[in-house]
Amino acid sequence: MKNQYYVTKYDVKADNAFALEDNIMVKDGLTTAGSKMLHNYISPIDATVVRKLLDKGMELAGKTKLDEFAVMGVSGDNNELSGVVGAVLDKTCRIALCNDVFGKVRRQAAENCLYYIRPTYGTVSRFGLVQTVSSMDQIGIVCGDLDEGIETLSVIAGHDENDSTTQGDGSLALNSKGPLKEGKYTIGIPVNVMNKTDEKSKEAIKELASKYHTEEFELEHFEVLSQVMYILSSAEIGNNTSRYDGVKFGYRSENYEGLKDLYTNSRTEGFGLNMKLTSIIGAMVLSSGNYEKFYLKAMKIRRQIKEQCDELFKGFDAIAMPLTLDSQDPYVNLALYALAPLCGLPSLSVPLGSNNGVQLISQAMNENVLFDICKGGR
């Protein structure tokens, strides 16, 4: 059974089924991460999230299409609908799980009247997820009904001894009864970001401001968020993909003479152009002469960004970020999606109006605040 959003589709009842981006492993099934490099990789394990959902009695609807290793292209069309968004939109499953580091799913979910929950870094086990950007990877949930998303998060969250970054089971309070806060929530609106957004995003933020108490602020370093994100992610992607060498698993070239040839030809033939660019940039920013100027500098700015967020959340319950800037360039727009992965913060993509929405970001482990705001807590 095939569907345009799936790589593999099973015949199950959609109302009790979950879909997975094809970089999350299911035992004895193919996991390609959308790459020729893993075209024949059969997973020996179930990812922890898969095991937890199956144990709860849910069924697997299938594995969905994704960009190669879910890595964003810096140029060209970035608008093809993500498999996970298409699968939920098509109602072939109740919820879908993916690892949205670069923001494509966060944007597309809200634009298509769906929600995307990107939990705090370390909330959900990444065991069985094909590693891409280790310090930012975090499995999240696409859902049409927020309560179903919250219920799913309560199932998949928690410590897993196979992923040492995961936090204790009690660290995430979900499904609180009653209001979380006395009085109104205060949502911060980054005025310097809003000055660069398109009309559609301005409308969405305006709608948000009509319902909630909002205050404007200046988001420092917004002009370099894309750069910091790209430098750090390229370096990590370059390292994480160095394991694909045609020896232990994955694609092996038929054209080689010695071992060096085997590595080089397998990698050259197995990776797509965007992954090659990313790996080359990763090597560039980590090489002597560039390390301090780019990589170390980006890590230091990452700390300054995180420290600013810590300060902001003393005054705001959440920050609202628009979905698109007044440029179509995916690299420029990356700045909108960098804050949550760089700082490990939870974000919730919320649909507003027609084909429109915002991302709400809160303090770490404060997913409940985002859910409460979204459900109408004023």
Add this chain to the structure above:
Amino acid sequence: MDIKDLLQYEKMVKFDLPESEREWIIEQANMLEKSFEALSGIDTDKTEPLISPIEVQNPLREDVAHKTFSRDEILANSPEQYDGYFLVPKTIE
């Protein structure tokens, strides 16, 4: 980035790119590198680098041996194997 730089990076990440891809990658890399220069305007002299967004101590498991994968399971995905080993071209003449 020029072709000399690119060839050096290709060697580091084990690629042997066709000319058409080299041209595109140099063009994209130069655009990116130019944008990276914006970082130099930010004062980070007194800032420590941030490697991971969570700086709490990682919870560790008990140091107890447990079963992971059998040799057959590990070899199952290898493109070529022989007598329980990964098979690679001859490395010592």
